[in-house]
Every structure is written in structure tokens, then in C-alpha cells.
Amino acid sequence: MKIEIIRNATSQICSFTDHFKGFDNVDAVRKIFGDKTKDTLTQIRVEFTSATLYMRVDHEGTLLVNPHYLSSGDFTEIYLDIVHELVHVKQAWSGENSDPSVSYVERPLEIEAYRVSVDEAKALGWDENRILAYLDSDLVNADELKQLARTLEVNCGEMDDLVLTNQ
Ligand SMILES: [Zn+2]
Incomplete structure (x- = not known):
């Protein structure tokens, strides 16, 4: 499994795939989004904000990420957080x-x-x-x-x- 995470936030708002690469090949992620996983990931909006402790998803399905956590957190924990937050993206997009x-x-x-x-x-x-x-x-x-x-x-x-x- 080849995952790449670009740790440094250069612009405040960007696309999920600008920072999180290879997640379309992760089985757990494919289970969330199905056949449309690759396209879906490109549509997820990421916003960097220190108002969030680690990461969270707002009611519109935007992934809010603390830039300090992204640059300094444990790689595998960030990976697991992303898998967790992608479930919330799907929930938010479904109105949940x-x-x-x-x-x-x-x-x-x-x-x-x-x-x-x-x-x-x-x-x-x-x-x-x-x-x-x-x-x-x-x-x-x-x-x-x-x-x-x-x-x-x-x-x-x-x-x-x-x-x-x-x-
Ligand atoms: Zn959660």
C-alpha cells in the first residue's frame, strides 16, 4: 500500500488529493465510497485551521485539519484519522x-x-x-x-x- 501525505500546508483551502495521495487504493476507503472512490476523493475540500485540535468534518463535508497536527503528528495515526474522517465526509454528504x-x-x-x-x-x-x-x-x-x-x-x-x- 503506497500512501503519501504532504505534511506542510501551503494554502489554507485545497483539495483532499493535494495532500493525501494513494487513498483511492486503500480497501477501507474503497469500502466507504465504492467504485467512485477516486473521483470522490478529488471532490473533498480541505481547510486548514488551528481552531480544530486534530481533524474534523463540518456539516458540509469539508475536512478541517490543524496544520500543526498535520506537520508534526504520527504518520500512521494521521493515516487512521483520515480513514475515520472520510467516513464523516460520506455521512455529511448524506445529510447525517x-x-x-x-x-x-x-x-x-x-x-x-x-x-x-x-x-x-x-x-x-x-x-x-x-x-x-x-x-x-x-x-x-x-x-x-x-x-x-x-x-x-x-x-x-x-x-x-x-x-x-x-x-
Ligand atoms: Zn469522528
Whole structure:
């Protein structure tokens, strides 16, 4: 699998394929967009903004990316984030938006996106501790992390150690 990520944001608004190359050959992405994957990826708009912590998709399906995260984040984690966010692009284009009154880790659209990225992490050979460390972002607290792991059927047997070492 040949993936290339152009890490430096040179213009604030651009096309997905300006920065993220080779994703049309990723099975997990082809499962999201089907036969039209290649064309679809060229239509996704990317906007760089430091108002977003890592990445997120707005209600119109624009991928918002923190430029510092893109330049300095772990390559494979960014790859998994992109797979996750592409699920949100498809959801947004289908008119599906998360209900902000539901907690982040209970939103069906988030769980759907996390399932795809966690499956991809497993396919890359990540063990459960590494997957847990990936899920342990600044978007969730310790209880939410446990809940998310349980929902995604990621074993959190070592979780207490993990949470303690991260504090
Ligand atoms: Zn998400």
C-alpha cells in the first residue's frame, strides 16, 4: 500500500488529493465510497485551521485539519484519522450530522467512524494497547475512553496502567 501525505500546508483551502495521495487504493476507503472512490476523493475540500485540535468534518463535508497536527503528528495515526474522517465526509454528504446533545463517545456516527479506523489499525497489526493509546486523545476523558473501547470491543484490561502513565 503506497500512501503519501504532504505534511506542510501551503494554502489554507485545497483539495483532499493535494495532500493525501494513494487513498483511492486503500480497501477501507474503497469500502466507504465504492467504485467512485477516486473521483470522490478529488471532490473533498480541505481547510486548514488551528481552531480544530486534530481533524474534523463540518456539516458540509469539508475536512478541517490543524496544520500543526498535520506537520508534526504520527504518520500512521494521521493515516487512521483520515480513514475515520472520510467516513464523516460520506455521512455529511448524506445529510447525517451528529446530535451535539449526545456525548461524543455515544454518537452513532462517531462509533461508525471509529469502527472503520480501529479495524484498519488491527489490519496494520496494531495490538490492543497501541489501539487504546490511539483512542486516548484529548477528545475523551478516562471514563469516555473506557466506554469507547468497550463499544469498539477493544480489550481494556491494561487500561488502568495506560491511563495512569498518561497522567
Ligand atoms: Zn469522528
